[in-house]
Amino acid sequence: MTKKLPNNELERIANTTMADVVEIRLREYLKTSAFKPGDALPKEIELANSLGVSRNVVREALSRLRMLGMVETKKKRGMVLARPDILGSFERVLDPAIIDEHTLRDLFELRLTLEVGLADLLYLRKTAKDIAELEQIAKSQKVTGDKQTFRIQHEIAFHGKLYQMTGNDTMSRFQSMLLPVFGYLVTLEKKPIIGKVSHLDLVKILKEGTKEEFRQGMLQHLEHHFKKIQ
Protein backbone atom coordinates (compact mmCIF):
# COMPACT_ATOMS: atom_id res chain seq x y z
CA MET A 1 0.00 0.00 0.00
CA THR A 2 2.75 2.45 0.95
CA LYS A 3 4.43 1.97 -2.41
CA LYS A 4 1.36 3.04 -4.34
CA LEU A 5 0.76 6.16 -2.27
CA PRO A 6 2.85 8.81 -4.11
CA ASN A 7 1.02 8.24 -7.38
CA ASN A 8 -2.42 8.27 -5.83
CA GLU A 9 -1.57 11.37 -3.87
CA LEU A 10 -0.45 13.21 -6.97
CA GLU A 11 -3.61 12.34 -8.82
CA ARG A 12 -5.76 13.30 -5.88
CA ILE A 13 -4.32 16.78 -5.70
CA ALA A 14 -4.86 17.31 -9.43
CA ASN A 15 -8.48 16.26 -9.01
CA THR A 16 -9.19 18.25 -5.86
CA THR A 17 -12.07 20.72 -6.15
CA MET A 18 -12.76 23.71 -3.96
CA ALA A 19 -15.62 21.77 -2.39
CA ASP A 20 -13.16 19.03 -1.37
CA VAL A 21 -10.92 21.61 0.31
CA VAL A 22 -13.79 23.37 2.06
CA GLU A 23 -15.29 20.06 3.21
CA ILE A 24 -11.99 19.06 4.84
CA ARG A 25 -11.58 22.50 6.42
CA LEU A 26 -15.10 22.44 7.84
CA ARG A 27 -14.63 19.00 9.36
CA GLU A 28 -11.34 20.08 10.92
CA TYR A 29 -12.95 23.24 12.23
CA LEU A 30 -15.87 21.35 13.81
CA LYS A 31 -13.44 18.93 15.42
CA THR A 32 -10.83 21.37 16.75
CA SER A 33 -13.50 23.76 18.01
CA ALA A 34 -15.02 20.82 19.92
CA PHE A 35 -18.49 21.21 18.43
CA LYS A 36 -20.99 18.88 20.09
CA PRO A 37 -24.22 17.50 18.61
CA GLY A 38 -26.85 20.22 18.79
CA ASP A 39 -24.39 23.14 18.54
CA ALA A 40 -25.31 25.66 15.85
CA LEU A 41 -22.90 26.20 12.97
CA PRO A 42 -21.92 29.68 11.77
CA LYS A 43 -24.08 30.97 8.91
CA GLU A 44 -23.25 29.99 5.34
CA ILE A 45 -22.26 33.57 4.47
CA GLU A 46 -19.96 33.84 7.51
CA LEU A 47 -18.23 30.58 6.57
CA ALA A 48 -17.85 31.77 2.98
CA ASN A 49 -16.35 35.08 4.12
CA SER A 50 -13.87 33.64 6.57
CA LEU A 51 -12.76 30.93 4.11
CA GLY A 52 -12.65 33.44 1.25
CA VAL A 53 -14.74 31.26 -1.08
CA SER A 54 -18.12 31.59 -2.73
CA ARG A 55 -21.34 30.67 -0.95
CA ASN A 56 -21.98 28.02 -3.59
CA VAL A 57 -18.83 26.17 -2.62
CA VAL A 58 -19.72 26.35 1.07
CA ARG A 59 -23.21 25.10 0.26
CA GLU A 60 -21.74 22.19 -1.69
CA ALA A 61 -19.45 21.23 1.20
CA LEU A 62 -22.26 21.56 3.76
CA SER A 63 -24.43 19.41 1.52
CA ARG A 64 -21.85 16.63 1.81
CA LEU A 65 -21.78 16.89 5.61
CA ARG A 66 -25.54 16.82 5.52
CA MET A 67 -25.46 13.61 3.49
CA LEU A 68 -23.09 12.07 6.04
CA GLY A 69 -25.59 13.03 8.71
CA MET A 70 -23.00 15.24 10.41
CA VAL A 71 -25.14 18.35 10.16
CA GLU A 72 -28.89 18.87 9.99
CA THR A 73 -31.20 21.84 9.60
CA LYS A 74 -33.35 22.80 12.56
CA LYS A 75 -36.21 25.24 12.43
CA LYS A 76 -35.21 28.69 13.73
CA ARG A 77 -31.71 27.46 14.67
CA GLY A 78 -30.36 26.78 11.18
CA MET A 79 -27.61 24.20 10.67
CA VAL A 80 -26.56 22.28 13.76
CA LEU A 81 -24.05 19.49 14.34
CA ALA A 82 -25.83 16.13 14.41
CA ARG A 83 -25.05 12.58 15.45
CA PRO A 84 -24.11 10.99 12.15
CA ASP A 85 -25.48 7.68 11.01
CA ILE A 86 -22.09 5.97 10.93
CA LEU A 87 -23.17 3.27 8.48
CA GLY A 88 -25.30 5.48 6.22
CA SER A 89 -22.73 6.35 3.60
CA PHE A 90 -21.12 2.93 3.79
CA GLU A 91 -24.50 1.60 2.72
CA ARG A 92 -24.56 3.98 -0.25
CA VAL A 93 -21.39 2.63 -1.83
CA LEU A 94 -21.78 -1.07 -1.04
CA ASP A 95 -22.79 -2.15 -4.52
CA PRO A 96 -21.08 -5.37 -5.69
CA ALA A 97 -21.29 -4.13 -9.29
CA ILE A 98 -18.84 -1.31 -8.64
CA ILE A 99 -16.60 -2.79 -5.92
CA ASP A 100 -13.34 -4.37 -7.10
CA GLU A 101 -12.67 -8.12 -6.70
CA HIS A 102 -10.02 -7.60 -4.06
CA THR A 103 -12.36 -5.63 -1.79
CA LEU A 104 -15.18 -8.12 -2.36
CA ARG A 105 -12.89 -10.90 -1.14
CA ASP A 106 -11.87 -8.79 1.85
CA LEU A 107 -15.52 -8.23 2.77
CA PHE A 108 -16.25 -11.92 2.40
CA GLU A 109 -13.44 -12.73 4.84
CA LEU A 110 -14.61 -9.98 7.17
CA ARG A 111 -18.01 -11.58 7.36
CA LEU A 112 -16.54 -15.04 8.03
CA THR A 113 -14.43 -13.54 10.81
CA LEU A 114 -17.47 -11.94 12.42
CA GLU A 115 -19.48 -15.12 12.11
CA VAL A 116 -16.84 -17.16 13.96
CA GLY A 117 -16.49 -14.48 16.61
CA LEU A 118 -20.25 -14.23 17.13
CA ALA A 119 -20.55 -17.04 19.69
CA ASP A 120 -19.59 -14.89 22.68
CA LEU A 121 -22.25 -12.24 22.18
CA LEU A 122 -24.81 -14.89 21.22
CA TYR A 123 -24.30 -16.82 24.43
CA LEU A 124 -24.49 -13.62 26.45
CA ARG A 125 -27.83 -12.58 24.98
CA LYS A 126 -29.73 -15.46 23.39
CA THR A 127 -33.28 -16.00 24.60
CA ALA A 128 -35.62 -19.00 24.30
CA LYS A 129 -37.93 -16.91 22.10
CA ASP A 130 -35.12 -16.03 19.71
CA ILE A 131 -33.98 -19.64 19.47
CA ALA A 132 -37.54 -20.74 18.70
CA GLU A 133 -37.72 -18.21 15.87
CA LEU A 134 -34.34 -19.30 14.55
CA GLU A 135 -35.53 -22.91 14.61
CA GLN A 136 -38.59 -22.00 12.54
CA ILE A 137 -36.33 -20.42 9.93
CA ALA A 138 -34.04 -23.46 9.85
CA LYS A 139 -37.01 -25.84 9.54
CA SER A 140 -38.65 -23.98 6.69
CA GLN A 141 -35.41 -24.38 4.77
CA LYS A 142 -35.69 -28.15 4.82
CA VAL A 143 -39.10 -27.96 3.17
CA THR A 144 -38.23 -25.68 0.28
CA GLY A 145 -35.08 -27.60 -0.60
CA ASP A 146 -32.08 -26.25 -2.37
CA LYS A 147 -33.36 -24.11 -5.22
CA GLN A 148 -30.89 -21.26 -5.50
CA THR A 149 -33.20 -18.31 -4.86
CA PHE A 150 -34.71 -19.98 -1.81
CA ARG A 151 -31.30 -21.02 -0.62
CA ILE A 152 -30.00 -17.45 -0.65
CA GLN A 153 -33.15 -16.19 1.07
CA HIS A 154 -32.75 -18.78 3.80
CA GLU A 155 -29.09 -18.02 4.27
CA ILE A 156 -30.03 -14.38 4.69
CA ALA A 157 -32.89 -15.11 7.07
CA PHE A 158 -30.91 -17.53 9.23
CA HIS A 159 -27.67 -15.61 9.52
CA GLY A 160 -29.53 -12.31 9.78
CA LYS A 161 -31.47 -13.67 12.76
CA LEU A 162 -28.21 -14.81 14.41
CA TYR A 163 -26.80 -11.29 14.18
CA GLN A 164 -30.01 -9.82 15.50
CA MET A 165 -29.77 -12.16 18.49
CA THR A 166 -26.49 -10.52 19.50
CA GLY A 167 -28.47 -7.40 20.43
CA ASN A 168 -25.91 -5.33 18.56
CA ASP A 169 -27.82 -3.07 16.15
CA THR A 170 -24.72 -1.75 14.40
CA MET A 171 -23.31 -5.23 13.73
CA SER A 172 -26.70 -6.48 12.63
CA ARG A 173 -27.10 -3.64 10.18
CA PHE A 174 -23.53 -3.99 9.01
CA GLN A 175 -24.09 -7.63 8.11
CA SER A 176 -27.35 -6.87 6.31
CA MET A 177 -25.44 -4.33 4.24
CA LEU A 178 -22.92 -6.96 3.31
CA LEU A 179 -25.68 -9.26 2.06
CA PRO A 180 -25.77 -8.03 -1.56
CA VAL A 181 -22.07 -8.86 -1.70
CA PHE A 182 -22.72 -12.42 -0.57
CA GLY A 183 -25.79 -12.87 -2.69
CA TYR A 184 -23.53 -11.90 -5.56
CA LEU A 185 -20.80 -14.37 -4.59
CA VAL A 186 -23.28 -17.20 -4.04
CA THR A 187 -24.72 -16.77 -7.53
CA LEU A 188 -21.22 -17.50 -8.83
CA GLU A 189 -21.35 -20.98 -7.27
CA LYS A 190 -22.45 -23.68 -9.69
CA LYS A 191 -24.23 -25.86 -7.17
CA PRO A 192 -25.20 -25.51 -3.54
CA ILE A 193 -22.59 -26.71 -1.09
CA ILE A 194 -24.05 -28.06 2.12
CA GLY A 195 -21.68 -27.93 5.05
CA LYS A 196 -21.22 -30.79 7.51
CA VAL A 197 -23.12 -28.80 10.11
CA SER A 198 -26.54 -27.55 8.98
CA HIS A 199 -28.60 -24.61 10.24
CA LEU A 200 -30.71 -27.04 12.26
CA ASP A 201 -27.58 -28.50 13.84
CA LEU A 202 -26.52 -25.00 14.85
CA VAL A 203 -29.92 -24.39 16.46
CA LYS A 204 -29.58 -27.63 18.40
CA ILE A 205 -26.18 -26.54 19.72
CA LEU A 206 -27.55 -23.13 20.72
CA LYS A 207 -30.22 -24.94 22.72
CA GLU A 208 -28.15 -27.59 24.42
CA GLY A 209 -24.48 -26.98 23.74
CA THR A 210 -21.73 -24.70 25.01
CA LYS A 211 -20.38 -21.55 23.45
CA GLU A 212 -17.29 -23.39 22.25
CA GLU A 213 -19.38 -26.16 20.71
CA PHE A 214 -21.33 -23.51 18.86
CA ARG A 215 -18.15 -21.88 17.58
CA GLN A 216 -16.82 -25.24 16.36
CA GLY A 217 -20.18 -25.95 14.73
CA MET A 218 -20.10 -22.59 12.97
CA LEU A 219 -16.55 -23.25 11.75
CA GLN A 220 -17.70 -26.53 10.24
CA HIS A 221 -20.79 -24.89 8.80
CA LEU A 222 -18.56 -22.35 7.05
CA GLU A 223 -15.81 -24.85 6.20
CA HIS A 224 -16.32 -24.73 2.41
CA HIS A 225 -16.08 -20.94 2.49
CA PHE A 226 -12.81 -21.09 4.42
CA LYS A 227 -11.49 -23.61 1.86
CA LYS A 228 -12.22 -21.13 -0.90
CA ILE A 229 -10.06 -18.39 0.61
CA GLN A 230 -7.00 -20.57 1.19
Place this chain on the structure above:
Amino acid sequence: MTKKLPNNELERIANTTMADVVEIRLREYLKTSAFKPGDALPKEIELANSLGVSRNVVREALSRLRMLGMVETKKKRGMVLARPDILGSFERVLDPAIIDEHTLRDLFELRLTLEVGLADLLYLRKTAKDIAELEQIAKSQKVTGDKQTFRIQHEIAFHGKLYQMTGNDTMSRFQSMLLPVFGYLVTLEKKPIIGKVSHLDLVKILKEGTKEEFRQGMLQHLEHHFKKIQ
Protein backbone atom coordinates in the same frame (compact mmCIF):
# COMPACT_ATOMS: atom_id res chain seq x y z
CA MET B 1 -35.42 -0.25 16.03
CA THR B 2 -38.62 -0.88 14.05
CA LYS B 3 -40.68 0.97 16.62
CA LYS B 4 -38.71 4.16 16.20
CA LEU B 5 -38.92 4.16 12.41
CA PRO B 6 -42.19 6.06 11.74
CA ASN B 7 -41.04 9.13 13.68
CA ASN B 8 -37.61 9.22 12.08
CA GLU B 9 -39.13 8.78 8.67
CA LEU B 10 -41.52 11.66 9.17
CA GLU B 11 -38.75 13.96 10.26
CA ARG B 12 -36.57 12.85 7.40
CA ILE B 13 -39.16 13.77 4.80
CA ALA B 14 -39.68 17.18 6.36
CA ASN B 15 -35.95 17.79 6.20
CA THR B 16 -35.40 16.47 2.68
CA THR B 17 -33.74 18.93 0.31
CA MET B 18 -33.76 18.84 -3.49
CA ALA B 19 -30.14 17.69 -3.36
CA ASP B 20 -31.20 14.69 -1.26
CA VAL B 21 -33.83 13.75 -3.83
CA VAL B 22 -31.50 14.22 -6.80
CA GLU B 23 -28.73 12.26 -5.09
CA ILE B 24 -31.06 9.29 -4.55
CA ARG B 25 -32.36 9.51 -8.13
CA LEU B 26 -28.86 9.59 -9.54
CA ARG B 27 -27.74 6.57 -7.55
CA GLU B 28 -30.83 4.64 -8.65
CA TYR B 29 -30.24 5.67 -12.24
CA LEU B 30 -26.60 4.55 -12.18
CA LYS B 31 -27.62 1.25 -10.68
CA THR B 32 -30.62 0.39 -12.84
CA SER B 33 -28.81 1.48 -16.02
CA ALA B 34 -26.00 -0.90 -15.02
CA PHE B 35 -23.25 1.72 -15.19
CA LYS B 36 -19.81 0.18 -14.76
CA PRO B 37 -16.67 1.87 -13.43
CA GLY B 38 -15.21 3.97 -16.25
CA ASP B 39 -18.55 4.65 -17.97
CA ALA B 40 -19.14 8.34 -18.67
CA LEU B 41 -22.11 10.06 -17.00
CA PRO B 42 -24.48 12.32 -18.94
CA LYS B 43 -23.52 16.00 -18.78
CA GLU B 44 -24.62 18.11 -15.82
CA ILE B 45 -26.98 20.15 -18.03
CA GLU B 46 -28.58 17.02 -19.48
CA LEU B 47 -29.16 15.61 -16.00
CA ALA B 48 -30.65 18.92 -14.87
CA ASN B 49 -32.98 19.02 -17.87
CA SER B 50 -34.26 15.47 -17.59
CA LEU B 51 -34.77 15.78 -13.82
CA GLY B 52 -36.33 19.22 -14.18
CA VAL B 53 -34.10 20.80 -11.56
CA SER B 54 -31.44 23.51 -11.57
CA ARG B 55 -27.83 22.80 -12.47
CA ASN B 56 -26.80 23.91 -8.98
CA VAL B 57 -28.83 21.12 -7.41
CA VAL B 58 -27.36 18.55 -9.82
CA ARG B 59 -23.89 19.86 -9.04
CA GLU B 60 -24.59 19.52 -5.32
CA ALA B 61 -25.75 15.92 -5.71
CA LEU B 62 -22.81 15.03 -7.97
CA SER B 63 -20.49 16.59 -5.41
CA ARG B 64 -21.79 14.12 -2.85
CA LEU B 65 -21.21 11.15 -5.17
CA ARG B 66 -17.77 12.53 -5.80
CA MET B 67 -17.07 12.63 -2.08
CA LEU B 68 -18.19 9.00 -1.78
CA GLY B 69 -15.74 8.18 -4.55
CA MET B 70 -18.57 6.95 -6.78
CA VAL B 71 -17.79 9.40 -9.57
CA GLU B 72 -14.59 11.12 -10.63
CA THR B 73 -13.62 13.68 -13.24
CA LYS B 74 -11.43 12.49 -16.11
CA LYS B 75 -9.70 14.80 -18.57
CA LYS B 76 -11.61 15.03 -21.85
CA ARG B 77 -14.18 12.45 -20.70
CA GLY B 78 -15.84 14.45 -17.95
CA MET B 79 -17.53 12.65 -15.05
CA VAL B 80 -17.19 8.87 -15.02
CA LEU B 81 -18.36 6.19 -12.61
CA ALA B 82 -15.51 5.17 -10.29
CA ARG B 83 -14.74 2.37 -7.88
CA PRO B 84 -15.67 3.91 -4.55
CA ASP B 85 -13.46 3.73 -1.52
CA ILE B 86 -15.96 1.78 0.56
CA LEU B 87 -14.50 2.87 3.90
CA GLY B 88 -13.77 6.49 2.97
CA SER B 89 -16.93 8.10 4.24
CA PHE B 90 -17.17 5.75 7.20
CA GLU B 91 -13.82 7.18 8.22
CA ARG B 92 -15.18 10.72 7.95
CA VAL B 93 -17.90 10.22 10.53
CA LEU B 94 -16.07 7.96 13.00
CA ASP B 95 -15.43 10.60 15.63
CA PRO B 96 -16.09 9.41 19.20
CA ALA B 97 -17.02 12.99 20.18
CA ILE B 98 -20.15 12.93 18.02
CA ILE B 99 -21.14 9.24 18.13
CA ASP B 100 -23.78 8.28 20.68
CA GLU B 101 -23.01 5.95 23.60
CA HIS B 102 -25.09 3.11 22.22
CA THR B 103 -23.22 3.06 18.91
CA LEU B 104 -19.86 3.33 20.69
CA ARG B 105 -20.73 0.22 22.67
CA ASP B 106 -21.83 -1.55 19.50
CA LEU B 107 -18.51 -0.72 17.83
CA PHE B 108 -16.63 -1.93 20.87
CA GLU B 109 -18.43 -5.27 20.70
CA LEU B 110 -17.88 -5.42 16.95
CA ARG B 111 -14.17 -5.14 17.48
CA LEU B 112 -14.17 -7.84 20.17
CA THR B 113 -16.08 -10.12 17.81
CA LEU B 114 -13.55 -9.57 15.03
CA GLU B 115 -10.64 -10.12 17.38
CA VAL B 116 -11.97 -13.51 18.50
CA GLY B 117 -12.74 -14.50 14.91
CA LEU B 118 -9.28 -13.46 13.70
CA ALA B 119 -7.52 -16.75 14.47
CA ASP B 120 -8.58 -18.47 11.24
CA LEU B 121 -7.17 -15.87 8.88
CA LEU B 122 -4.08 -15.46 11.06
CA TYR B 123 -3.24 -19.14 10.90
CA LEU B 124 -3.80 -19.18 7.15
CA ARG B 125 -1.42 -16.30 6.50
CA LYS B 126 1.03 -15.72 9.35
CA THR B 127 4.71 -15.71 8.41
CA ALA B 128 7.86 -16.08 10.54
CA LYS B 129 8.81 -12.49 9.63
CA ASP B 130 5.47 -11.13 10.82
CA ILE B 131 5.65 -13.07 14.07
CA ALA B 132 9.15 -11.71 14.71
CA GLU B 133 7.86 -8.15 14.22
CA LEU B 134 4.90 -8.81 16.50
CA GLU B 135 7.28 -10.16 19.14
CA GLN B 136 9.35 -6.98 18.97
CA ILE B 137 6.22 -4.92 19.60
CA ALA B 138 5.20 -7.12 22.54
CA LYS B 139 8.70 -6.95 24.06
CA SER B 140 8.97 -3.18 23.83
CA GLN B 141 5.80 -2.98 25.87
CA LYS B 142 7.42 -4.70 28.82
CA VAL B 143 10.14 -2.07 28.90
CA THR B 144 7.94 1.03 28.87
CA GLY B 145 5.59 -0.32 31.52
CA ASP B 146 2.02 0.67 32.00
CA LYS B 147 1.88 4.46 31.62
CA GLN B 148 -1.46 5.15 29.99
CA THR B 149 -0.28 6.88 26.80
CA PHE B 150 2.29 4.18 26.15
CA ARG B 151 -0.20 1.51 26.98
CA ILE B 152 -2.67 2.77 24.39
CA GLN B 153 0.08 3.11 21.80
CA HIS B 154 1.16 -0.46 22.43
CA GLU B 155 -2.35 -1.78 22.25
CA ILE B 156 -2.70 -0.07 18.90
CA ALA B 157 0.65 -1.32 17.60
CA PHE B 158 0.11 -4.90 18.73
CA HIS B 159 -3.48 -5.38 17.65
CA GLY B 160 -2.90 -3.37 14.47
CA LYS B 161 -0.07 -5.71 13.52
CA LEU B 162 -2.32 -8.73 14.15
CA TYR B 163 -4.92 -7.36 11.72
CA GLN B 164 -2.23 -6.58 9.18
CA MET B 165 -1.05 -10.21 9.43
CA THR B 166 -4.44 -11.39 8.17
CA GLY B 167 -3.55 -9.97 4.75
CA ASN B 168 -6.98 -8.38 4.64
CA ASP B 169 -6.51 -4.69 3.81
CA THR B 170 -10.15 -3.75 4.32
CA MET B 171 -10.34 -5.35 7.76
CA SER B 172 -7.00 -3.88 8.73
CA ARG B 173 -8.12 -0.40 7.73
CA PHE B 174 -11.50 -0.89 9.37
CA GLN B 175 -9.86 -1.70 12.70
CA SER B 176 -7.49 1.26 12.46
CA MET B 177 -10.55 3.47 11.94
CA LEU B 178 -12.10 2.07 15.08
CA LEU B 179 -9.00 2.97 17.10
CA PRO B 180 -10.06 6.49 18.12
CA VAL B 181 -13.16 4.89 19.57
CA PHE B 182 -11.10 2.51 21.68
CA GLY B 183 -8.54 5.08 22.62
CA TYR B 184 -11.50 7.07 23.90
CA LEU B 185 -12.95 4.15 25.86
CA VAL B 186 -9.58 3.21 27.35
CA THR B 187 -9.07 6.74 28.69
CA LEU B 188 -12.28 6.22 30.67
CA GLU B 189 -10.62 3.36 32.58
CA LYS B 190 -9.14 4.42 35.89
CA LYS B 191 -6.25 2.00 35.92
CA PRO B 192 -4.79 -0.42 33.40
CA ILE B 193 -6.26 -3.88 33.47
CA ILE B 194 -3.83 -6.58 32.49
CA GLY B 195 -5.46 -9.75 31.20
CA LYS B 196 -4.40 -13.24 32.23
CA VAL B 197 -2.86 -13.72 28.81
CA SER B 198 -0.38 -11.01 27.77
CA HIS B 199 0.70 -9.89 24.32
CA LEU B 200 3.89 -11.94 24.73
CA ASP B 201 1.84 -15.01 25.62
CA LEU B 202 -0.17 -14.54 22.42
CA VAL B 203 3.04 -14.33 20.38
CA LYS B 204 4.24 -17.57 21.96
CA ILE B 205 1.00 -19.32 21.01
CA LEU B 206 1.24 -17.99 17.43
CA LYS B 207 4.71 -19.53 17.25
CA GLU B 208 4.08 -22.88 18.83
CA GLY B 209 0.38 -23.35 19.43
CA THR B 210 -2.68 -24.27 17.43
CA LYS B 211 -5.36 -21.99 16.01
CA GLU B 212 -7.75 -22.98 18.78
CA GLU B 213 -5.17 -22.35 21.46
CA PHE B 214 -4.68 -18.89 19.99
CA ARG B 215 -8.40 -18.21 20.03
CA GLN B 216 -8.66 -19.30 23.66
CA GLY B 217 -5.65 -17.14 24.47
CA MET B 218 -7.25 -14.15 22.79
CA LEU B 219 -10.51 -14.74 24.68
CA GLN B 220 -8.60 -14.68 27.96
CA HIS B 221 -6.63 -11.63 26.84
CA LEU B 222 -9.92 -9.82 26.21
CA GLU B 223 -11.70 -11.29 29.23
CA HIS B 224 -12.01 -8.01 31.17
CA HIS B 225 -13.56 -6.35 28.11
CA PHE B 226 -16.12 -9.13 27.79
CA LYS B 227 -16.92 -8.76 31.48
CA LYS B 228 -17.67 -5.09 30.89
CA ILE B 229 -20.33 -5.77 28.29
CA GLN B 230 -22.23 -8.35 30.32
